[in-house]
Amino acid sequence: MVTLTINGKQVQVPDGSTILQACRLHGIELPTLCYDPDLRLAGSCRMCIVEVKGRPLFLAACVAPAENGMVVETESPDIVQARKVILELLLARHGGKCLTCEKNGNCKLQDYCYQYGVSDTRYADGGRHHYPIDDPNPFIERDYNKCIMCTRCVRACEGITMARAINVKNRGHNAKIATAFDGNLADSPCVFCGQCIMVCPVGALTSKVSAGLGRAYEVEKVLTTCTYCGTGCTLELNVKDNRVVGVTSNRSADWSPVNRGALCVKGRFGWDFINSPERLPTPLIKENGEFREASWDEALDLVASRLQKIKEESGPDSMAVFTSARITNEENYLAQKFARAVLGTNNVDHCARL
């Protein structure tokens, strides 16, 4: 164990902890923009800086090891002022189009500006970027005018998806996230998993499929399991007014045991079939080669009587049920029970082979 003093309080933390971990373990919150516990550390946003007695420089708590005897201040006047200046510098770059931003209300830059009372910036005579927002891919909106260069997208692409589609281009103030040769994502190794959207702390990367459908504070998130392949990824359906308006993911291993927040393009962007106008809203009965709408009573009575008649005339084994790899376990259980107990046949199968 390591013993150190944080904000006047002596605390103990496990060996190998960073100052940030030590703080969080003891209920002291520090602002972070580039830090992400699942990604390679960057130590670059400098929001989590702290003052350590005897050290001439501020230490970035996310990468600085907690050491025995350290005396740490997390909100000293100098630290608060430094954070304010950093936020002002970021605001000067970012532009702050909060009114139309998808991430309004779910933006770390906004949160920290609120926390530190930063409403304006001293440092904005010019130099705001005017990058075109023109990547034509249908999944990911890339508005680098809002980018604060935390590089979480780069590190998620390289460390979760392992696609390495994006990296930092140019230097200094002109540094920018880009694919090789700064082209479109479709011409890069991007697989459109949207892990970059998942980790972006601001509104630089957002889902085009969810655009305009609701802000984070307007939606209810329902944790469920993906409907596509057999991996069994956990995802969150974002619901507004009884309508699915997007998918996000939960990164906790306790709630997302398989994928820990990672999704693929289908899981993250392939949800709008739910709202498709082609969904079937009523039972249909075919008459003279044409379907007509029917009530449930009529349709179910028809099915029940036809099946009953065939069972009586041709025997149970002249019937079969194809159950489904798409429906739930409970429904599969009932489907095979229906085949065996009601129809009286073991002719039940599904697409396991297809």
Add this chain to the structure above:
Amino acid sequence: MAEELRIVLRNADKIDASNINDYIKAGGYTALEKARRMEPRAVIEEVKKANLRGRGGAGFNAGLKWSFVPPAETKYVVCNLDEGEPGTYKDRTIVQKDPQTLLEGMAICAHAIGSRQGYIYCRGEYPYLVEHLNNAIAQAKAAGVLGDFDIEVRMGGGAYVCGEETALIESIEGHRGEPRFKPPFPGVAGLWAQPTVVNNVETFANLPEIINKGADWFASIGAASYPGTKVLTLTGDVVNRIAIEVPTNTTIRQVIYEFGGGIRNGRKFKAVQIGGTSGGFIPESLLDTPIDFDSMRNIGATLGTGAVFVMDDTRDIVDIVTRIAKFFEHESCGKCNPCREGTFRCYEIMKKINRGAATARDIDNITVLARVMQKAALCGLGQAAPGPIMTTLQHFRHEYERKLLS
């Protein structure tokens, strides 16, 4: 009259630098032989005792740095020849005039820490040194003096930040030249995550003489806390624009007036910036300060790489600092917020002051920003970039005030 004392440049202009035999005849590689007869621990102790402090600018005890290297299968010795500081050409001079002393120094370090692979990271603007070094390495290998220690030369791409040791390592690994956070320090996890000693050319070049003549000899030269010599490169409004090697207790005044021959064209001295672009500006009143690391730090200046940039009384300090701000805005790698945005805004404000459009409020803003950069930036580039602004505001504030809108 002060005199040069040549340790690293001991063979300069006396031997054919392209011929290893000349170097050997001059006593070359006897130190390596001697070191190899010593226990690696003892070599480290000797260097530590000599109090050889890093000549790249950070001034850390080289032996102490080596002593942190943990046991590992693979370790690397890396020579920092990314001499990107404007006005600095000491490393180039050493390599041009005596490349074998660098190789011998690296090999001594390799023996001390147990490394079999060295790299020399050569500044992108020094392409002509690569062939010279490869030739020197080939001769050393042919002569068998390096033993099982191999050295490769790697070329930089011209980024100033790659002189920072972790950015340099990233660059060798083939990544963007961006500094890493520390710890872990390279000595523990450096090149390809293996223990790596990174030292400057001048540091390595001191080693053969230290081993041959002993730690006590070296420790007795110059300033006690930063013994030995320092190679300085004189530029600007000084009569003799030359490279010199002097004991570290030499004063700035001696450097400018005795070695540099004073100010050109009979003008008056205004300021000197020592240590490179990020060095502090020193006024007349502080010229009797010795150039050693600690004395310089005590006056808010730096020894840095040993560049000595002299300015006469016609120079516009604000204009010069504006140009320096432009340099850092250009050379910031963009990784951390304080440096990426801070260098940009420093330049923005300096331009505003320089063109006469600023108010006292802008001075306040740049001061606040500079302080944050000095303490919060990720690497030395961002931390040091505001130095010229802060020291000129301290010593030459009137030149700023003259340009402000009333």
Add this chain to the structure above:
Amino acid sequence: MTNSINELEKDAKAIFVIGSNTTENHPVIGMKIKKNVLENGAKLVVADPRRTDLADLADVYMQHRPGTDVALLNGMMNVIISEGLADQDFIAANTEGYEAMAEVVAKYTPEYVETITGVPAADIRRAARLYAEAGAAVICYAMGLTQHSTGTDNVKSVCNLAMLTGNIGRPGTGVDPLRGQNNVQGACDMGGLPNVLTAYQQVANDAARAKFEEAWNVSLPAKPGLTLTETINKAHHGEMKALVIIGENPMMSDPDLHHVEEALEKLDFLVVQDIFMSETAKYADVVLPGACFAEKDGTFSNTERRVQRVRKAVDPPGQARVDWQIICDLATRMGYPMSYSSAEDIFEEMRKLTPSYAGMTYARLEGKGLQWPCPAEDHPGTPFLHKDGKFSRGKGAFSAIEFIEPRELPDGEYPLILTTGRSLFHYHTGTMTRRCVALDEHVPAAEVEINPALAGQLGIEDGEMVRLSTRRGSLEVKAKVTDILAEDVVFMTFHFAETAVNWLTNADSLDPVAKIPEYKVCAARLDKI
């Protein structure tokens, strides 16, 4: 999967991927494999007729001729045995049938296997060594291994390989089929198969049946039923009268759609329960509107046997109803009352009859879910099977398997091999993903992948429309010229109704045991239009 997905990211020291385009079909598993390879230095061996993304990353990539998996696997085992890399202790303690297997494998020298598969003998040797010497090696496979007339043999062969090297029953080892559909594991576990009740209790087993008869208060048929492919064949013969299809789309997914179409048309009565008017629903007499995964509560079981919750987020559209309620209503109207208050209520009945699910409750499934077998409420679930080399049948049985050629081989008229699969951007028959605006915009149509040399021979440019034909029929499709395939192999996805490749595939070529169709090999020809 015998083992768990996250072991692929950290525990496996070598990963052998055969017949799985993991990064496209199981993208998140693909990410984990890549992470292990790129960050931890795990070794990767890939065998696939297409040079997939993983193949590009592999230490050894073997581009074998489609349908020669048994030969390739026997070749690897030949190397392992002849070089003394087999785990003799494991074999002696936990297996039987080794000698017979070894006897067959003896003739599959790498040089001989090279003549069958086209894979250089040296690569077979390197692959075998990487797998055998890793300490913890796992085999991942998918439909590329199973959709063959020798699918069962192929799977038995990978089991042989795992047992031969003792790569079973420990973290990072195992035989991991990557199942292609969200709840295909659950559909099997729940007895959605013609020969078994839940948890693979045989319908022919009197005791098992008796248990269900008592619980369900009905007498149950003992004779195993027909598989899906057999059902379609029987319908084609006019012997099947009625078919109830829930959330399946055989008019896209089954081989030889002419055959399926004729079969469906011969039925007296077809009911389709679905969320869309699928290609199959069009043939129905009655279509019942069901609910999608977002509209109901329940559970899915993933490929690593993990049972996880599905939660209702929104109501079904219009009058559409949750599928289990439709089944209940239908059963009740047929004189067998089914009444449940909730999905959980059904789960409670199911688990009492299902030993591997017996210990699961909705409360326990909160959060991480549970991996079966989970026989009791205090059982933590089972991340990997066959711990300490214990197999469910006692000793693990080696199978002695000879290589058999695929059923329909290229000839003068149809000189190419057609193989089918999926794209990253679409899912199965496209019922859902074709109705996702972004996915369908990004990949709106099928393409047939052809090798540049073949394209050159036929004078076909990239993007040109071509005619792809088999004995079943032909279709016009855009050509994509790519060198990821061998010269005589063409590939097409089966997601697109407009150009459904299953009009061309072969319904006659089934695995004799599993009745799985040979989607991965049929003879084809390509013509410039």
